[in-house]
Every structure is written in structure tokens, then in C-alpha cells.
Amino acid sequence: MTIIAGFSFSRQGSAPLNLATQLARTTGEKIIAAAVVERVLPAGADPIEDEYRGYLASQATASLERVVDQIPGDFDISVIVHHATSIPNGLMELAAQHSADVVVVGSSSSGLLGRVTLGTVTERLVYTSRVPVGIAPRGYPSSPVPVQRLTVAYRGGTEAAALISTGAELAKQWRARLRIASFTVRPFTMFGGSIERSAEELVVQQWTRRTMDAAVEQLDAARATVSIPDVDVVMGTGTEWREAVDDIAWEPGDMLLLGSGAAGPLAQVFLGTAAAKILRHAPVPVMIVPRQHTSLAE
Numbered sequence: 001m002t003i004i005a006g007f008s009f010s011r012q013g014s015a016p017l018n019l020a021t022q023l024a025r026t027t028g029e030k031i032i033a034a035a036v037v038e039r040v041l042p043a044g045a046d047p048i049e050d051e052y053r054g055y056l057a058s059q060a061t062a063s064l065e066r067v068v069d070q071i072p073g074d075f076d077i078s079v080i081v082h083h084a085t086s087i088p089n090g091l092m093e094l095a096a097q098h099s100a101d102v103v104v105v106g107s108s109s110s111g112l113l114g115r116v117t118l119g120t121v122t123e124r125l126v127y128t129s130r131v132p133v134g135i136a137p138r139g140y141p142s143s144p145v146p147v148q149r150l151t152v153a154y155r156g157g158t159e160a161a162a163l164i165s166t167g168a169e170l171a172k173q174w175r176a177r178l179r180i181a182s183f184t185v186r187p188f189t190m191f192g193g194s195i196e197r198s199a200e201e202l203v204v205q206q207w208t209r210r211t212m213d214a215a216v217e218q219l220d221a222a223r224a225t226v227s228i229p230d231v232d233v234v235m236g237t238g239t240e241w242r243e244a245v246d247d248i249a250w251e252p253g254d255m256l257l258l259g260s261g262a263a264g265p266l267a268q269v270f271l272g273t274a275a276a277k278i279l280r281h282a283p284v285p286v287m288i289v290p291r292q293h294t295s296l297a298e
Contacts, residue, residue: 002100003027006091007035007064008121014067015106018143019136019285021075023102026146026174030076032098033068035060036090039083057081072142088125095131102287104134113139116282126288135279135286148253149177153278154215161218163259166289168219170257179232180215183244183278184208186237208235242281254284 005020007013020031037056040049064079071077084090091103105125111117116137118126126133152167154160164180171178215233236247258275279286 002029002098003031004091004094004098004100004103005031005033006087006103006105006125007033007060007067008106013106013109013139014070014142015136015138015140016104017067017071017077018140019106019134020104021071021073021077022143022145022147022285023104023134024075025073025143026176030078032078032080032094032100033064034080034082034091034094035064036087036094037081037083038086038090043083053083057083086124087121088128091125092129092131095129100131102132102134103129104136106136106140107138109138111138113137114283116279116286118279129288130290132290133288135288137283137285140285143252145253147174147176147255149179149251150174150255150257151179151181151248151284152257153259153275154180154182154211155274160215160259161221163257163289164215164218166259167257176253177232179234180219181234181236181248182211182215183236183241183247183274184211185241185244185277186239208237211235241277245278245281246283250283256282256284256286258286258288 003020003023005016007016017031017033020033023029024031037053037060039053043050060081061079064081068077068079080094082090082094084093091105094100095103103125105122107115108117108119108122110119114137116135118135122135126135150167150171152164154164167178167180170176212233212235219231219233234248236244238244238247256278258279275288279288
């Protein structure tokens with residue numbers, strides 16, 4: 001795949017490129033480090049604006065080159081500064097021009113260190129992208145290891161079955177382990193004290209068992225078309241989403257795979273409510289796959 005690593009013009013942190021190089025270490029593909037300069041008017045309409053945008057482009061190019069020069073290893077990385085009406089539009093234009101299979105961005109600088117946080121621009125990108133979007137946690141460091149385990153976030157339904165198949169294909173191509181995880185949040189007293197705690201725990205256990213059985217059933221269905229080795233199926237629970245996400249073990253080389261919500265447009269990324277909450281508390285890089293997107297797994 002060709003990987004577009006998108007950078008903020010004002011903050012050229014290395015997290016997006018660090019994740020892009022980890023993917024490249026996994027796939028062996030080239031990377032395009034890209035910054036988008038927004039324009040209000042078409043080129044040539046205002047000489048002063050053209051001159052100013054040219055200045056911004058030269059500054060962005062110099063910043064990108066400094067970031068690229070600091071990356072260890074022998075990666076195929078090129079630098080591009082693109083002019084577009086908006087940063088999300090510009091990244092999508094670059095993805096189309098270079099037949100990129102994934103766009104990688106960083107988290108908001110206002111988020112927690114080591115967690116994934118969407119800023120205004122990245123949120124617009126996530127909700128409009130027609131290709132998978134990889135998101136690096138804030139401050140994500142350079143990794144000496146490739147992606148070693150994919151964790152598919154399972155929520156049930158037909159879209160989940162497709163995501164399991166995509167995850168299985170990716171795990172096979174990337175020679176990574178595969179794990180299916182479901183997350184649930186329950187209040188301190190689920191039923192307002194109407195039943196005893198032991199009965200409440202029984203309800204949770206039954207729900208957990210049904211969810212895991214459904215995930216295994218869809219995994220077995222995926223095995224009809226994809227060769228899938230042993231897969232771990234885990235459940236993360238807690239009284240809040242961060243506690244539920246942290247309830248399962250995470251390791252270096254992990255990546256969380258999320259699918260678009262069922263209400264999302266076909267072939268576009270659209271996060272459902274639960275997926276958006278899981279995303280905000282992810283301690284590892286996240287890849288969000290648009291509905292009916294298959295090129296990553298072809």
C-alpha cells in the first residue's frame with residue numbers, strides 16, 4: 001500500500017510518521033509525508049494570496065523534511081505539500097492521486113498523552129474518508145517492531161462479520177496475530193438496586209457469554225473464505241469506557257481495528273456511538289475501515 005502521513009501545518013509532530021513507518025515496516029510500502037495548505041481563492045485569482053501560500057508551502061516543506069530526517073531506518077519517504085480548500089479534502093485528493101490505501105494522522109494536541117483524540121480537522125477527515133484512516137495516539141513514538149497483533153472491536157451485526165473478515169485478511173497478510181474484543185460499560189448499579197448484586201452479575205455473565213458466542217460464530221463463518229489461525233476472543237468491561245478498554249491487555253505492536261457504524265454512508269467512514277467512545281480511550285494506534293472497503297484485504 002501507499003501510505004499518506006498527514007501533518008498539521010502548525011504542529012509538525014512526528015507521531016503520524018512514526019505510525020506510518022510502523023505500517024511500512026509491516027507492509028514494505030512507500031510513505032508520502034504530506035501537509036495541506038488551505039486556499040480560499042483559486043490559484044491566480046489573487047497574486048498576494050498566491051505569494052503568501054507559496055511562503056507557507058516552503059515553510060511546510062522545510063518542516064516536513066526536518067521530521068523525515070529524524071526518522072531512523074531506511075524507509076521510502078517522499079515529501080509533498082498540497083494546496084486544497086480544506087485539510088480533509090486535500091488529504092483525500094492526495095489519497096486519490098497516489099492510489100493510497102490508508103491515510104495516517106495524529107491525535108489532537110489537547111488530548112491525553114498516549115491516547116487517541118480527534119481534533120476538529122481529524123474528526124472531519126474520519127467522518128468523510130473513503131479510505132481507511134490510521135490514527136496515532138498523542139506522542140506516539142517510533143516503533144522498532146511492525147504491527148504484531150490486530151484487535152477487531154466487535155459489536156455484533158452483519159457489519160461486524162465483514163470487519164472480522166477484513167481483520168483476518170490483514171492479519172494473514174501482515175503475519176500478525178488476530179484478536180476479537182468486545183467492550184461494554186455498565187453503571188455501578190445496573191438496575192437501580194432493583195435486584196441483588198449476585199443476580200446483576202449473572203445477567204452480565206449471560207450477556208458476555210452470548211456476545212462471545214456470537215463473535216465465535218461469525219469468526220467460524222469467516223473461516224469459510226479466509227484461512228484464520230487460532231484467535232483470542234476477549235471481553236473488556238467496566239463502569240466507564242476507559243476502564244472497559246483498559247480491561248484487556250495491550251502490548252507494543254498492537255493495533256485496534258474499528259469499523260464504520262451501520263448508519264454511515266457506503267464506502268465512507270462513519271463512527272457509531274460505541275466506536276467513537278472506544279476510539280477516544282484507545283491506548284494503541286487505531287485503524288478505522290469504511291463500510292464495504294476491501295482493498296486493504298485484497
